[in-house]
Amino acid sequence: xxxxxxxxxxxFDWDKAYLITPYTxxxxxxxxxxxxxxxxxxxxxxxxxYLLVFLNKNKVVQYVEIPTKYGQLKHxxxxxxxxxxxxx
Numbered sequence: 001x002x003x004x005x006x007x008x009x010x011x012f013d014w015d016k017a018y019l020i021t022p023y024t025x026x027x028x029x030x031x032x033x034x035x036x037x038x039x040x041x042x043x044x045x046x047x048x049x050y051l052l053v054f055l056n057k058n059k060v061v062q063y064v065e066i067p068t069k070y071g072q073l074k075h076x077x078x079x080x081x082x083x084x085x086x087x088x
Contacts (some may be wrong), residue, residue, distance in 0.1 A: 013061070016055040017055075018053045022046055023046070029051075049066060049068060050065075
């Protein structure tokens, strides 16, 4: 398992990051983020991506689609990281 530091991969201001997993519906995304966010990916129907959403001061500032083919993503040991378990 590898840990990825999100601070080293971003060049914009953010204070929270949320990992949205495949098949997550719009209502659950909004509850998880704590703000209204129109999901541009239709995650409820997707199993091929994770959605990593960055917020700054309770506003979405960026999101990234991460293909599931690279492995299983989980929140890491601290708020600024995610862990990646590689597919074998």
